[in-house]
Amino acid sequence: MQPMTEPPASQVHRPDPAPSRLTYRIERLMLTPLFRLALRVGLPALIGFGATSWYFSYEDHRTAVVDGIAALRNQVETRPEFMVNLMAIDGASSGVAEDIREILPIDFPVSSFDLDLDHMRETISGLDAVRKVQLRIRQGGVLQIDVTERVPAVLWREGGELELLDRLGARVGPALSRAEYPQLPVVAGKGADAHVPEAVALIAAAAPLSGRLRGLERIGERRWDVVLDRGQRILLPEKDAVRALERAIAMDQAVDMLARDIAAVDLRLPQRPTLRLNGEAIGEYWRIKAMETGENQ
Amino acid sequence: MIELYESQRAMRNMRKAAMQRGVVAILDVGSSKIACLVLRFDGSEKMGDDGVGSLAGQSGFRVIGAATTRSRGVKFGEIAAMGETERAIRTAVQAAQKMAGIRVDHVIVCFSGAEPRSYGLAGQVEVESTVVTEQDVARVLSACDVPDFGHGREVLHAQPVNFALDHRSGLNDPRGQIGQVLATDMHMLTVNAQAIQNIAHCVKRCDLELAGLASSAYASGIAALVEDEQELGAACIDMGGGATGVSIFMKKHMIYADAVQMGGNHVTGDISMGLQIPMAMAERIKTFYGGVVATGMDDREMIEISGDTGDWHHDRRQVSRAELIGIMRPRVEEILEEVRACLDAAGFDHMPSQQIVLTGAASQIPGLDGLASRILGSQVRLGRPLRVHGLPQAATGPGFASAVGMCLFAAHPQDEWWDFEIPVEKYPARSLRRAVKWFRDNW
Numbered sequence: 256m257q258p259m260t261e262p263p264a265s266q267v268h269r270p271d272p273a274p275s276r277l278t279y280r281i282e283r284l285m286l287t288p289l290f291r292l293a294l295r296v297g298l299p300a301l302i303g304f305g306a307t308s309w310y311f312s313y314e315d316h317r318t319a320v321v322d323g324i325a326a327l328r329n330q331v332e333t334r335p336e337f338m339v340n341l342m343a344i345d346g347a348s349s350g351v352a353e354d355i356r357e358i359l360p361i362d363f364p365v366s367s368f369d370l371d372l373d374h375m376r377e378t379i380s381g382l383d384a385v386r387k388v389q390l391r392i393r394q395g396g397v398l399q400i401d402v403t404e405r406v407p408a409v410l411w412r413e414g415g416e417l418e419l420l421d422r423l424g425a426r427v428g429p430a431l432s433r434a435e436y437p438q439l440p441v442v443a444g445k446g447a448d449a450h451v452p453e454a455v456a457l458i459a460a461a462a463p464l465s466g467r468l469r470g471l472e473r474i475g476e477r478r479w480d481v482v483l484d485r486g487q488r489i490l491l492p493e494k495d496a497v498r499a500l501e502r503a504i505a506m507d508q509a510v511d512m513l514a515r516d517i518a519a520v521d522l523r524l525p526q527r528p529t530l531r532l533n534g535e536a537i538g539e540y541w542r543i544k545a546m547e548t549g550e551n552q
Numbered sequence: 553m554i555e556l557y558e559s560q561r562a563m564r565n566m567r568k569a570a571m572q573r574g575v576v577a578i579l580d581v582g583s584s585k586i587a588c589l590v591l592r593f594d595g596s597e598k599m600g601d602d603g604v605g606s607l608a609g610q611s612g613f614r615v616i617g618a619a620t621t622r623s624r625g626v627k628f629g630e631i632a633a634m635g636e637t638e639r640a641i642r643t644a645v646q647a648a649q650k651m652a653g654i655r656v657d658h659v660i661v662c663f664s665g666a667e668p669r670s671y672g673l674a675g676q677v678e679v680e681s682t683v684v685t686e687q688d689v690a691r692v693l694s695a696c697d698v699p700d701f702g703h704g705r706e707v708l709h710a711q712p713v714n715f716a717l718d719h720r721s722g723l724n725d726p727r728g729q730i731g732q733v734l735a736t737d738m739h740m741l742t743v744n745a746q747a748i749q750n751i752a753h754c755v756k757r758c759d760l761e762l763a764g765l766a767s768s769a770y771a772s773g774i775a776a777l778v779e780d781e782q783e784l785g786a787a788c789i790d791m792g793g794g795a796t797g798v799s800i801f802m803k804k805h806m807i808y809a810d811a812v813q814m815g816g817n818h819v820t821g822d823i824s825m826g827l828q829i830p831m832a833m834a835e836r837i838k839t840f841y842g843g844v845v846a847t848g849m850d851d852r853e854m855i856e857i858s859g860d861t862g863d864w865h866h867d868r869r870q871v872s873r874a875e876l877i878g879i880m881r882p883r884v885e886e887i888l889e890e891v892r893a894c895l896d897a898a899g900f901d902h903m904p905s906q907q908i909v910l911t912g913a914a915s916q917i918p919g920l921d922g923l924a925s926r927i928l929g930s931q932v933r934l935g936r937p938l939r940v941h942g943l944p945q946a947a948t949g950p951g952f953a954s955a956v957g958m959c960l961f962a963a964h965p966q967d968e969w970w971d972f973e974i975p976v977e978k979y980p981a982r983s984l985r986r987a988v989k990w991f992r993d994n995w
Contacts, residue, residue, distance in 0.1 A: 273639030
């Protein structure tokens with residue numbers, strides 16, 4: 256009597272649980288660390304590289320990608336947040352501001368990505384009248400230029416032209432006439448612009464003579480002469496010019512030296528200050544000497 | 553003598569390579585199940601001052617994969633059908649690899665059958681200089697007179713058990729000691745060469761490298777005997793499915809090993825034949841209701857025997873548990889009698905300590921220890937394998953004693969004959985060492 260139902264589960268014939276040789280080998284291969292690494296990293300990298308190389312092997316694909324990138328970049332750069340609409344210049348006199356606007360040819364509105372601030376700063380710093388400049392793009396699309404101008408300290412007369420120099424000797428600009436800057440002292444002579452700090456110090460030291468001071472002259476690109484009115488000069492040495500000038504002033508205050516008929520005070524040799532007299536004064540001097548010695552004229 | 557061991561030397565080198573790589577598989581080819589353990593050696597083992605590492609030196613490795621499968625094609629611990637066995641090995645190795653998540657290339661195999669035979673060897677040699685050198689040890693080992701173990705047999709283990717220098721015996725390591733006559737005792741275990749070749753072939757067909765071979769009686773002795781039993785002397789009886797292995801340990805060396813070609817499968821066969829039920833059901837009844845000592849209660853405990861022959865009376869039979877025990881007990885007694893005969897042949901009753909440890913899956917029959925103590929002697933206990941790192945709970949039973957023993961064997965192999973130096977005389981000509989020796993002798 257055969258049962259009509261399914262045979263019980265214990266009688267079900269199970270297939271062989273053993274893996275086939277191929278399955279076994281494949282599984283062993285998959286468990287090999289190097290192979291797994293190659294499969295996990297190497298194969299995707301290879302596929303990715305291959306697909307990219309294939310795609311870029313066509314000219315139109317390349318141009319499409321390059322154009323797309325450029326368009327996207329342009330789209331981002333021309334967003335209103337990045338646009339610069341106007342330029343504000345602070346700290347510059349009107350003439351300098353005019354010059355700055357002239358040498359910076361910017362067509363507003365322009366994207367801030369297209370502004371080369373470093374180059375613009377160099378360009379503005381190239382102006383003589385500008386000592387220091389700061390550029391930044393302010394909120395609201397404003398190119399802010401903060402300028403510190405050079406302050407003229409002396410007038411330099413060179414070859415019939417007048418130049419304005421600041422206290423460090425840098426050019427500020429041309430001066431049309433002496434009368435425009437009555438308060439500035441005048442220096443002259445070749446190479447005077449390289450020694451403006453010393454000249455400024457000398458002028459400060461010569462304050463007691465300010466009523467008579469006409470200016471300073473650089474002699475032989477080597478040393479200074481203080482030029483007073485009546486053609487008087489104080490010849491200063493190369494070194495310690497300020498000390499020498501102070502000495503001359505002290506002598507003047509002691510014996511009223513400069514008020515006398517003297518052509519020049521020569522202080523070039525510190526041990527031996529020398530006075531040069533004018534022609535009449537020298538004759539008078541000889542006469543007095545002869546009188547003292549009792550000699551006949 | 554040397555040529556015999558070249559394959560063993562090659563296997564030892566393979567095992568060293570596997571240890572360097574850090575991963576090695578253990579394969580226990582048994583008659584009822586094939587177990588595969590994957591070991592990882594992390595090399596973090598550090599020896600203490602007393603030369604014993606943490607966890608008695610077992611912390612150096614970890615079981616990272618374990619799998620068992622029902623064995624097919626193995627009978628009496630020997631391979632009977634190559635293809636079936638190969639598939640079973642593949643199943644076990646693949647599952648263990650999958651659990652470990654790493655590929656295994658080297659495998660150490662143990663098996664129980666192949667008619668193991670033990671020989672005791674003795675050798676004696678004069679020490680060349682005053683101090684015993686490694687060369688003297690090599691010479692005394694090669695001076696052992698090897699018995700004629702017959703054609704077609706292969707040496708599986710050859711372990712020097714004892715060294716004696718002049719009148720002092722029981723030396724573990726005679727190197728550096730001063731003396732004149734060096735003698736050694738060696739234990740040699742031979743098995744059928746065909747069995748080894750079959751196993752090697754199966755392993756090769758599974759794309760694995762054979763990195764070692766061991767007798768499962770030896771391996772389960774390492775795992776199931778505790779240290780003082782190994783030291784003082786004990787016998788380990790590994791009751792497997794198709795064969796029962798017997799190994800005797802003394803002074804931490806195996807001094808005898810044998811196998812009885814009977815095991816749990818024969819008990820199952822008896823039940824199947826006696827009750828006329830299929831083997832699968834006989835196995836199930838044996839594991840659920842089996843025993844060797846019947847009590848009055850067992851007469852009343854009835855076991856349903858279902859079947860699907862279609863005959864209602866045949867399919868609705870019942871047997872009492874006492875009947876089942878009545879079938880099982882004679883066969884278990886027979887196995888134990890055979891074991892007794894093996895132990896008697898080995899002279900076990902002359903041992904100072906006669907501890908007997910029963911292990912193996914068939915040792916789980918309830919009441920077996922009582923029956924065994926009646927047949928084998930009073931000092932009988934049931935042994936379970938040592939706990940090793942990472943071993944899954946399912947693999948801690950006594951049936952895994954030889955697999956666990958193989959783990960310990962892989963981690964701390966005992967020095968065998970082929971691990972010692974080759975004596976100078978046996979080196980091939982043109983060897984550098986021989987030239988050095990010639991120079992030393994002549995100048």
